[in-house]
Amino acid sequence: DTAVSQTPKYLVTQMGNDKSIKCEQNLGHDTMYWYKQDSKKFLKIMFSYNNKELIINETVPNRFSPKSPDKAHLNLHINSLELGDSAVYFCASQRMSGANVLTFGAGSRLTVL
Amino acid sequence: AQSVTQLDSQVPVFEEAPVELRCNYSSSVSVYLFWYVQYPNQGLQLLLKYLSGSTLVKGINGFEAEFNKSQTSFHLRKPSVHISDTAEYFCAVGADTGGFKTIFGAGTRLFVKA
Numbered sequence: 001d002t003a004v005s006q007t008p009k010y011l012v013t014q015m016g017n018d019k020s021i022k023c024e025q026n027l028g029h030d031t032m033y034w035y036k037q038d039s040k041k042f043l044k045i046m047f048s049y050n051n052k053e054l055i056i057n058e059t060v061p062n063r064f065s066p067k068s069p070d071k072a073h074l075n076l077h078i079n080s081l082e083l084g085d086s087a088v089y090f091c092a093s094q095r096m097s098g099a100n101v102l103t104f105g106a107g108s109r110l111t112v113l
Numbered sequence: 114a115q116s117v118t119q120l121d122s123q124v125p126v127f128e129e130a131p132v133e134l135r136c137n138y139s140s141s142v143s144v145y146l147f148w149y150v151q152y153p154n155q156g157l158q159l160l161l162k163y164l165s166g167s168t169l170v171k172g173i174n175g176f177e178a179e180f181n182k183s184q185t186s187f188h189l190r191k192p193s194v195h196i197s198d199t200a201e202y203f204c205a206v207g208a209d210t211g212g213f214k215t216i217f218g219a220g221t222r223l224f225v226k227a
Binding site for chain 1: 145147149151154155156157158159162201203207211212213214215216217219220222
């Protein structure tokens with residue numbers, strides 16, 4: 001049973017399209033995140049949700065809209081895709097007590113042509 | 114605000130040799146410190162963490178790290194590496210500043226040669 005699962009694993013699309021990435025965690029964690037990893041492996045936090053409430057919203061274009069229907073799910077919708085959006089997007093979850101360790105999904109590689 | 118600097122972008126090393134991956138951090142508040150590993154085409158996995166207490170922390174796969182408050186460092190070490198340790202290693206700091214945020218360093222690519 002995968003703890004944090006993301007779909008799709010790969011996504012290839014044209015500039016200007018709209019796409020979504022879904023994330024689900026079965027760990028019972030309170031908080032979920034989206035991170036973006038660029039081609040140089042740099043990881044940047046984008047958003048975090050705690051029990052469906054947006055907690056962290058970094059400087060991200062408003063073409064990116066996260067949605068959390070419940071605390072086990074966090075989706076990322078991207079409008080009007082641009083070439084610079086090409087990256088690997090990682091979902092992660094965390095229990096907000098104790099060690100605050102992140103559990104990551106396997107990533108969703110988005111390629112914008 | 115917190116920041117993390119990994120001093121080496123790539124570290125090539127021969128199998129069975131010791132290795133140290135360097136990490137410095139800065140923060141105006143108390144932080145948690147982590148090392149994560151990323152194998153090719155996978156997500157990140159926790160290697161070890163420092164929250165408080167003993168400054169020498171042991172993790173999985175024979176790795177350990179030492180927290181040095183005066184030098185604001187958290188270097189990762191392994192006495193004898195294997196080919197299978199080839200991966201990207203990330204140092205990270207976490208703090209609660211109106212929402213818990215984990216900030217990652219730029220990563221160090223460890224390449225173990227036979």
